[in-house]
Amino acid sequence: MSTRTELHYAFALAALCALDVAAADAPVAPAHPLDAPAALKAAFAERIGHPVNVLSFGFGEHYAQALVQNAAAPDEFDEYEAVPGRPLEPGRPKKAGEVDCRKKIAFAALDLDAGARALAQARAAAAANGYKTPDNVTLGADVFCNDFGWRAILTSDANDDAMLQIVWAPDGTSPKAQELHDGGWRKVDVAKLLAGSAKVAPAAPKAEPKTVAGDGRKRDFRRGIDADLARLEAEVGAPLGFKHIGIDRTQLSVDVFQSANRKRVSTWLVGDDGAIKLWREDDTIPFDCNKPFAAGDFPLAQLPDLVADAPSRIPPMPQAQVKDVAVYRSGLCGRPHVYIKLEDERGYGNVEYDERGRLVSAQIQ
Amino acid sequence: MAKTAVAKILLALGASLMLAGAVAGAEAPGTDYGWPNLTDFLKQLIAKVGAPVKVYKLAMDRDGKVDLWIQDQAHPDLVDSWEYDHGAIEGPIPVKFDHYPSIAALDHHVIELTTIDFPRLPAMLATARTKLGQPDARVVFIELERGDSSGFISVTDTPIWTIALDSPRHDGRVEFDLQGRVLDVDKD
Incomplete structure (x- = not known):
């Protein structure tokens, strides 16, 4: 091996080591995020490293994703992701023009306990009424930039047209539910939903x-x-x-x-x-x-x-x-x-x- | 076309093209745009189509490829595209319109090549970056076309250079007139 080739290897090895050191320094997401929401929030806080507002936060046991706004520079948005048991990667810049809705809460007010409770409630409602188990809940606004809160979408294997949405306040209270019906949304009583009395409608025969x-x-x-x-x-x-x-x-x-x-x-x-x-x-x-x-x-x-x-x-x-x-x-x-x-x-x-x-x-x- | 005629036209284009040519392929720090060699392109083009060259639209993409639409002087109701990719010219490629403009609209829309001051472009690009507050923004495209809605007269009835830039956090575009004056700045 020539001296020059050895040098190239040495540089490449040094670069890889530097990456490893960087990853070793990065905060690690908890292995079971739904059981450790405080630890997940702390990992995000450390990775972000400066005051931010949260525009959206997707939360489940396999994955979490945050879209945040730099509190000191309102035009700067970044996305962060967490995979259980893995170091959090640095944030990826998101173009300001791609952020259509800027409803937000301060990172300090992000209540992942509430998110975990909302997901558990959504899964109970899904099981009781014949919907598929939802993978996650998302904190954020709806497509019309209204109704900021935790949101779960329930769908059904038995009826492709069925869709039910449950929305909680950011602190996990005041759940509201509505289902897609005849091209519009129709309110569903949450108590009935949780009691299993709002079964998914069977698909119309085609x-x-x-x-x-x-x-x-x-x-x-x-x-x-x-x-x-x-x-x-x-x-x-x-x-x-x-x-x-x-x-x-x-x-x-x-x-x-x-x-x-x-x-x-x-x-x-x-x-x-x-x-x-x-x-x-x-x-x-x-x-x-x-x-x-x-x-x-x-x-x-x-x-x-x-x-x-x-x-x-x-x-x-x-x-x-x-x-x-x-x-x-x-x-x-x-x-x-x-x-x-x-x-x-x-x-x-x-x-x-x-x-x-x-x-x-x-x-x- | 006789060589002397080509030389006259290139002379008429003046030092402008020399500057545009001088920046061709340049990768100056902070200005990562590889300018196409417009001198070479236009020299090849004029050798093929002769003068005058009436520009319907000129577009340069991020990679420095050029797409120039010109009015066919033998059939002034038609528009042809000529493409230039780092030394290789291709054309004429028939331009297909959903609604074909009338000859009058085409005559109004086109811009005489000799009125285009190419050497202003590097300075315009620098101005665009400054106006957008994005010193490291990359070129998405640079276009020149009369702002009359593709042949239909409108309020912005002048030739407009549009420099579109992007960076990891923002997209933006700055419009200039042929003299390099800023007409509009749009940042997301």
Whole structure:
């Protein structure tokens, strides 16, 4: 080994030793943080080493994480992490612009006993009501920067849509609970929750999507959709009242008003192998154009020719390809027009034909 | 294009490019930005497209790569991108717009290359760091474009240099006019 190589090794060894010394000097997180919250807080205090405010603190037995603000420099934020039994790493700067909510408490007021009690209560409530055991609780504000406190989120294996939130004051008192219901939050009585009388709702049965296997023939819908509309009509079992028809090379998307309830719209997809699938069903949108049109109300038979002809309608886009085609009522619920979107290497173009296949407009977008 | 014509254009660009070229690849302490060799880039570009060069947008990234959008003088309704990566030039690459600007809007938007005072850039970068109070901030990007919303006239209807910087604790950007005057400072 050359002298130079030996020197490199010596420097590398010295650097590693320095790192070890640094780690040896670092405070160590307790092996069981939930049983030793005071020791965990002391480890954070030593690692941080200066007065800070706490914006958030995640607390569980496997991991703790703090986002703190330098009390002497309100624009400086750092994140610290603790893993049980391991030395705490130095803090990582967090960009001020990434801190959306600055609700906080002084580090001295951080009550990890309260956090441990909150987590125990959340786990008891979860076990009593069929939710999954939460891993941790987090001190902080909600997404709207309100309601600063300890927070547990309960979810369920039995119902993907179920979510329950319990929030305590920073000192672990005054628990409040609410569950997600119909897209909003609904209050839940904490006493009932702790007594096991607020069981997670079972998941609503989900109907299997209605599908019809394809016939194996490969399609390019830009070359015609009449045969597939006839297949779809046979599947629906009633004349199709269209709201919107979307066409690209590999997929035909058809929004039709339901014959039994004109305030509901079904979206059917036809794949390029001919497979038909009921993709979704929605309520109509108030004040939208909800007047159906029929296959005879737009130039269905001419459609392949109109599509093929569209690029020639915009001379500055001689190499344009047809990107997609749509048929829907024009303007304020007028007659159904055909809208063809073109694309080339520099941009997009739009060609519109009326209900009789006459050109309405052709222009670069 | 004749060599003499290229030389005239480069002369018209003046000592500016010499300075920009002089700082190319520089790694001065506290200013860790490796300036691209704009002299070389523009010399290569002019040899390919000729004069005048009308700049739709100029962007330099953190690594010193340059993306220059110019109006195609043979087809003034079109914009091409030319990329420069440490000596290698690539282009023309067609620029695709969601909504293509009209020729009038393009004519208004573009900036004559000869009006761009490149040697101000190092000083502008230093000013940006000072204004943001971040002496060690790194360049995220440096861009020049007229502030008229990509071809649609607006209140900020002048060419604007934007120098975006970041540091472990902050992001920020400082805008300058072509004379290097500070227009706006935005620090998170």
